[in-house]
Amino acid sequence: MMDTCFKCGSKMNPNEYSCHVCGQNEMEDYRMIRNYVRSYPNSNAMQIANATGISVSKILRYIKNGSLTVVDNQSRRGRRFD
Numbered sequence: 001m002m003d004t005c006f007k008c009g010s011k012m013n014p015n016e017y018s019c020h021v022c023g024q025n026e027m028e029d030y031r032m033i034r035n036y037v038r039s040y041p042n043s044n045a046m047q048i049a050n051a052t053g054i055s056v057s058k059i060l061r062y063i064k065n066g067s068l069t070v071v072d073n074q075s076r077r078g079r080r081f082d
């Protein structure tokens, strides 16, 4: 059974994150995110996005994937909006 790449729409293995072509680009992004998280282990997705220029949704997808582990949000305490 084949799936389609969410980026370019070409056929790909459903177990893969993306097709081979897009996978190369994703790898670059992932490397950038990982390097940043390594330097700043307590960053959240928004901070990583600002620092790397990679979209928050993409970063969250990596995190959901289990490829990346970051602290979700530790500044929630003490802030109330209601």
Ligand SMILES: [Zn+2]
Residues within 6 Å of the ligand: 005, 006, 007, 008, 009, 010, 018, 019, 020, 021, 022, 023
């Ligand atoms: Zn693709």
